[in-house]
Amino acid sequence: MKNILTYLSAAAMIALCGCTTTSDSFRQKSVSKTVLTGEKTKLGQTWHVDKDCSFVGYLPTHVIEQPKHGRFQLVHEPVFPNEKGALAKCRTVKVQGMVGYYTSEPGYIGSDKIVVRSPSGNGRVDEIIMNVNVIK
Secondary structure, X not given: OOOOOOOOOOOOOOOOOOOEEEOOOEEEEEXXXXXXXXXXXXXXXXXXEOOOOOEOOOOOOEEEEOOOOEEEEEEEEEEOOOOOHHHHXXXXXOEEEEEEEEEEOOOOOEEXXXXXXXXXXXXXXXXXXXXXXXXX
C-alpha cells in the first residue's frame, strides 16, 4: 500500500533531500522541490494497487498545512505506480491515483511549505513535509 507525496515515497517525481523520523506508528519525511514561479508543478503522487496491479482505492489523505504563498491541490488521475519488490511489475500499468500539484502566487520568489498526512498500512501514518523553493 502506497500513500501521498509516498507524496507523496513517490520519489518518482519528487527531488528528494531529506530526513526521516520514524516510530512504530508514525513516519515523517521531509522532501524538497524547486519550482518556477506561477507554474503548476507536480510534487508527488500516491496509489494503492493489488497483487494483480488493479486499483484498490484511494487512501484518505489530508493536507495538514497549506502553502502560504501558493495553492496545493490533490487531484484524482491515472498514474504509473513506482512499486518495488513483487509489485514492480505494476510500474508499466496506469492506475487511478492521487497527484499533488503546487502553484505559487504569480511573481512570488522564495520558500513555501506543505504538510500532507495519510495512512500507509499496518496502522502507520506517514507525514510528508514538502519544502518548496520557488524561483523565477
